[in-house]
Amino acid sequence: MLSKRGFKLRKWASNRVEVISHLLTEDKELKGSLELQETASVKTLGIRWYPAEDYFTFNFQGLSDTQDKTKRIMLSEIASLYDPVGWISPIIITAKIIIQTLWIGGYSWDSKVS
Structure with missing residues (x-):
C-alpha cells in the first residue's frame, strides 16, 4: 500500500531467509543491505536484536x-x-x-x- 503512493520502505530486518530473498526479488536496490549475517544486529528503541539467532539484548x-x-x-x-x-x-x-x-x-x- 505504501509503495503504491511512492513510499519506499528501507532498512528491513528479518530472521527468515525466505522474507529477505522475497524482498530482494521485488526491489533490486535493496541488494546487499539485506543479507542475514550471524553477527549483524538491529538496534531500535534502546533494544538490540540479533536476527540470525533471534534474541534481544539490552545494554546498561x-x-x-x-x-x-x-x-x-x-x-x-x-x-x-x-x-x-x-x-x-x-x-x-x-x-x-x-x-x-x-x-x-x-x-x-x-x-x-x-
Whole structure:
C-alpha cells in the first residue's frame, strides 16, 4: 500500500531467509543491505536484536566501582533507562524500590549510600 503512493520502505530486518530473498526479488536496490549475517544486529528503541539467532539484548553500563554512590547518581542512572516495551520492567521496578528506600531512610542527595 505504501509503495503504491511512492513510499519506499528501507532498512528491513528479518530472521527468515525466505522474507529477505522475497524482498530482494521485488526491489533490486535493496541488494546487499539485506543479507542475514550471524553477527549483524538491529538496534531500535534502546533494544538490540540479533536476527540470525533471534534474541534481544539490552545494554546498561551501571555504576562504576570507583564512583561514590549517592542518591543523586543512582536516580540519574535509573532515569536513564529507556524501556518502552517493558521487557526490563522487573529490573527498573527493583531499582525504583531502592530509591524509595533511600527517600524513606532520609538520605540527602549527595550523601554516600552503602
